Amino acid sequence: MKKALIVIDLQNDYFCGGNMELVNTKLALDNANILIKFARNKNYKIYFIQHFSTKKGATFFVPNTDGIKLHKDLDTKDDLIIKKNYPNSFRDTILQAELQKEQIEDLIICGAMTHMCIDTTVRAGFDLGYNITLIEDACASKDLEFQNYTIKSKDVHYGFISALGSVFCKIAITKEIVDI
Secondary structure (H helix, E strand, O other): OEEEEEEEOOEHHHOOOOOOOOEOHHHHHHHHHHHHHHHHHOOOEEEEEEEOOOOOOOOOOOOOOHHHOEOOOOOOOOOEEEEEOOOOOOOOOOHHHHHHHOOEEEEEEEEEOHHHHHHHHHHHHHHOOOEEEEEEEEEEEOOEEEOOEEEOHHHHHHHHHHHHHHHOOEEEOHHHHHOO
């Protein structure tokens, strides 16, 4: 079975000083780069997903801003960068066609945000029949607010990871993947 690594939305707005700063983006970036190096050594296809907001009044991932750029330390080389406008990396993008063209069945996914684009992409990939491994220590999230209650980023992250891992994917950490 052919494998691919999908790195989602590791863009400037999610890092320190960005318009939607997340918790642990530096760790997610560092681990994503380890996974990228591993994937290149194994000759896996690598796809970078880059979000462009089209929502009126958007405050992050706004086109023609520095925040929309993939982080400068992300090791993209000549790999394919797929632009998207929705949390689901498959929706109205070329991702599915690229995976089918390469006859890829297994996906390794990492990036941001755990509770949004990672969640919807993993669920969509599952629905499309892919075998997915989600790398939890190469993902980042943030605190959320609900009814005047703050849900800490760690709880958001682990809540979504545990839900996804119960049905939609296998959960692993970077070291487990690169030590295979």
